[in-house]
Amino acid sequence: MTRILLIGAPIAVAVSVWFGGDGEPQRPKDDPSLRISRTAAAPDPLKAGTPEQQRELEERIDALPPGLADPAKKEIAARLVASAENSTLDWRSQYGVIEDIGDGNGYTAGIIGFCSGTNDMLQLVEHFTERHPGNPLARYLPALREVDGSDSHEGLGAPFEAAWAKAAQDPAFREAQDLMRDRIYFDPAVRLAKMDGLSTLGQFIYYDAMVLHGPGLGPQGFYGIREAAMAAADTAAEGGDEKAFLGAFLDAGRHVISRQKTEQTRDSSRIDTAQRVFLRQGNMDLQTPLEWRVYGETFRIDS
Structure with a gap:
């Protein structure tokens, strides 16, 4: 994992396209107020557009085909991510996994690599504890x-690792991991x-x-990478070629990976030999x- 410190999960994301009456994405030529600013820093996705514009845009998105949110495609996505995060296609076997992989983010755990140093693990345990106060992780x-x-283990250590593994035996904690994966990562990424x-x-x-x-x-965060890609190529919604834009996005993400501290976090095979x-x-x-390769290992999904 190389993710930087989270700032919270942006559910309302930056307005960069408008949708026609048929639900097809169109370049927003007639309303420049909806265009994203091409500045050096990524805009705050929580502050773009008026509430009315955001609501209408959300409705338009909801009317689009499910895409990656289709259950079969979402399962493929989970297996692809698990191959890169945990070198397995069996993502459901990862709820109880917890370790420090030495990337500066403290503990990495669970189905999506929730990290003790990047706020998402804290969000998960707070959410779980609100609903199940007596759980093993609450203390x-x-x-x-x-x-x-930080990457500190202060107050955690082996007892916390054991508590995580015990909590993962509870279907409610597995459900909480699924929910927070979607809330922090999957839903914002797919909608954007x-x-x-x-x-x-x-x-x-x-x-x-994401x-x-x-x-x-x-x-070094997702929105900064997207902004760098948008500076190099138009999105499909802006009338650009999707393959060209995705190539620019992968280039920007690979550049961030190449600047990571360790050989492990600098591995870009999830981009180079997969995406x-x-x-x-x-x-x-x-x-x-x-069929793809990550960390030199070949994976395949037939159906």
Whole structure:
């Protein structure tokens, strides 16, 4: 994991496209107030557009085909991410996994790599504890708040690791992980990709980048990477070529990966020998069979 410190999960995202009456993405030529500003820093997605514009845009997005949110495609996405995060296609076996992989983010755990140093693990445990106060992880909330933003294990350690594994045996905690994965990463990424007029593959590329880099606004976060790509190519919703834009997005993400601290976090095979392969093949709907390589290991999904 190389994600930077989270700033919270942006559910309302930056307005960068408008949709016609038929629900098809169109370049917003007639209303420049809806266009995203091309500045060096990514805009705050929570402050773009009026509430009325946001509501209408959300309705338009809801009317679009499900894309990656289709259950079969979402399962493929989960397996693709698990191959990069945990070297397995069996993502459901990862709820109880917890370790420090030495990337500076403290503990990495669960189905999406919730990290003690990047706020998403804290969000998860707070959410779970609100609904299930007596859970094994509740006593560690003060420590999680203290270590948030660092790689420290202070107040956690082996007892916390055991508590995580015990909590993962509870279906309610597994459900909480699913919910927070969707709330922090999957839903914002897919909805923003639809706003940008992207295919199912493009939606997955956004989702994977959101998981890897976190929903940060800086140059190393997801929104900063998207802004760098938009400076290099128009999105499909702006009338650009989707493959060209996704190539620029992958270039921007790979640049961030190349500047990471360790050899492990600098590995860009999830881009080079997975996502670029699908893009070169023109597999914009993520049709199976899919075959790719991550960390030198070959994976395949037949159906």
